[in-house]
Amino acid sequence: MTRPDAGLTLVGGGRMGSALAGGWIQSGYEGQIAVHDPKPSDQLKAWEANGKIRLNPAPSPAATLVVAVKPQVFGTISDELKAFVGPDTLVLSIMAGITLDGLATGLGTPRVARAMPNTPGLIGKGMTLLCLPQTASADDANALHKLLSPLGDVEGPITEDKISAATAISGCGPAYGFLLAEVMAAAGVAHGLDADMALRLARKTVEGAGALMMSSDEPPSTLRENVTSPGGVTKAALDVLMRDGAMPSLMEEAVAAAVRRDRELSGE
Ligand SMILES: NC(=O)C1=CN([C@@H]2O[C@H](COP(=O)(O)OP(=O)(O)OC[C@H]3O[C@@H](n4cnc5c(N)ncnc54)[C@H](O)[C@@H]3O)[C@@H](O)[C@H]2O)C=CC1
Ligand SMILES: O=C(O)[C@@H]1CCC=N1
Structure with a gap:
């Protein structure tokens, strides 16, 4: 990776923040x-001990400020964060629900950007969407792509009206995938598998389906059809999942709720 900037400051070294910092270090x-x-x-402390980062130094304006605290925390600390923002600071937020306007107002600079990552970014397999104001320069866009690249794929810039839907799909989406593994395992137990084996089968199957989907040129619908023998066993299960559009309409309702919540957090 080329150096995105000298003087990178990360506020919030939790799961997503540490995934970014780890990528920058690596x-x-x-x-x-x-x-x-x-x-x-402990990870942050170890990086500090190895001279990889400085932990909680006195605040000063950063070349790039990355904000990775919870959105609810941002409201309470935005005034303090102004100490990290100078006339040349580029700000990147990965917080859900804090708008570009909210960032610009809270931090007192128009040079702000948003990104929506997801937790597979912890292992470099993430999907991150970048969202920039119309005034953003190509240099800033390139620097931010590089800064986010340790998390995996980076797409964008997208316009801000798309970010709630993108959050509901790829930001929250890993939870839907994990839930699928959970409920598959529980159904396996209900039908006589022991719990460890049911979980092993469900995890490996969700992983394998994801890997096949990414290595294939076929759309997911074709890969699904490839499993579904006419009059066979999969069809019996899918007939239940798709009865009266059950699965699509449940997912649509869930995504609508996520979009609504994201907009509530944005104060829309
Ligand atoms: N977890 C996820 O799947 C995703 C999270 N996000 C966003 O990323 C942000 C961070 O999420 P996570 O890393 O999951 O949360 P986290 O809870 O793991 O990390 C938040 C960190 O902020 C720190 N913190 C609290 N108050 C602080 C303060 N005053 N100054 C500096 N740091 C402070 C906490 O100690 C914690 O380490 C959130 O805004 C969330 O919306 C975005 C996409 C996906
Ligand atoms: O649940 C949340 O609010 C965050 C945003 C996307 C994933 N986690």
């Missing part, structure tokens, strides 16, 4: 990385 980022977190994890 890819040989040469500038100063400062991480601010009142409850630093």
Whole structure:
């Protein structure tokens, strides 16, 4: 990775923040990385001990400020965060529900951007959407793509009116995939498998289906049909899942609720 900037400051070194910091460290980022977190994890402390980051140094304006606290925390600390923002600071937020306007107002700069990552980014298999104001420069867009690349794929910029839907699909989506594994395992137990084996089968199957989907040129619907022998066993199960559009309408309702909640958090 080329150096995105000298003087990178991360506020919030939790799951997603640490995934980013870990990626910057691993890819040989040469500038100063400062991480601010009142409850630093053992990982953050180890990076500090190895000289990879500076932990909670005195605040000063950063070249790039990445905000990765919970959206509810942002409202309470935005005034304090102004100490990290100078006239040349580029701000990137990965918080759900905090708009570009909210960032610009809260931090007192128009040079702001948003990204929506997901937890597979913890292992570099994530999907991140980048959202920029119309005034953003190509240089800023490129720098932010590079900054987010340790998490996996980065797409965008997308316009802000799309971010609630994108959050509901790829931001929240890993939870839907994990839920699928959970309920498959529970159904296996209900039909006589022991719990460990049921979980093993469900996890490996969800992983395998995902890997096949990504290595194939076929759309998911064709891969589904390839499993479904006419008059066979899969068809019996899918007839239940798709009865009266059950699965599509449940997913549509769930995504609508997520979109609604994201907009509520944005104060829309
Ligand atoms: N977890 C997920 O799947 C996703 C999360 N996000 C967004 O990422 C952000 C962070 O989420 P996670 O990493 O999952 O949460 P997390 O709870 O793992 O990390 C938040 C971190 O912020 C720290 N913190 C609290 N108050 C602070 C303060 N005053 N100054 C500095 N740090 C402070 C906490 O100690 C914690 O380490 C959230 O805004 C969330 O909307 C976005 C996409 C996916
Ligand atoms: O649940 C949340 O609010 C965050 C945003 C996307 C995933 N986690």
